[in-house]
Amino acid sequence: MKNVTFSFDDGVFQDKKIIEIFDEYGIKGTFNLNSGMMTPESSWDFKGKRARRIDISKVGDVYKNHEPAVHFLTHPFPTKLSDEELDFEISEDKKNLERIFEREIVGSAYPYGEFDERTKAALKKHGIKYARTVAETFDFKLPSDPFELNPTCHYNNAKLFELAKAFAEEETDESMLFYVWGHGYELDGYDNWDVLKRLCKYLSKQNNIFFGTNSEVFKIRT
DSSP states (O other), rough: OOEEEEEEESSSSSHHHHHHHHHHHOOOOOOOOGGGGGGGEEEEEETTTEEBBTTTHHHHHTTEEEEEEOOOSOOOGGGGSSSHHHHHHHHHHHHHHHHHSSSSSOEOOGGGGGHHHHHHHHHHHHTOOEEEOSOOOOOOOOOSTTTOOOOSSTTTTTTTHHHHHHHHOOOOOOEEEEEEEEEEHHHHHOOOOOHHHHHHHHHSSSSSSOOOOHHHHTTTOO
């Protein structure tokens, strides 16, 4: 009845360390990738630390035990694209990831958290079955619209452990969801890897929790 899932964006080198932590505690996550930008040269600074995308030739090995998802080919602002550009950004990213991972790609996260009904329709057109936003709910309700999957909170939110405790201690017959999102480079920039590790350790010790990828938690079939 209790579900936990994580979602991290942009396919950066810090994801490798995130996955090590996840694997240590039996956690599953979804990683949203921009296949048209997956080179180490695609890099930037965040709070004095370097963010670099993983090379496209390596992503198959890095994310093989987790869920890859569409984050659009070149991380554009979706609502600023023409219909043709929107179709291309989605379809090419999906096609590239399906070739690399040899499986159907069913999920997405909106670049910059930006979307509208046209964006949702384009994702559906290309076989995407869900998409994550950046609008935090601070609750544990399962979203009603699979194309507006609002996470519980960002991993760096001050309420993270308060919410985790409330989730773990809640007694209910209703299905519950604790849904955390972020970017791997933020863990370096904020210098708080301990937050993610403590959270995973705490959750892994709780009873009756299912740890899954986004598609597993939302029972989306490939």
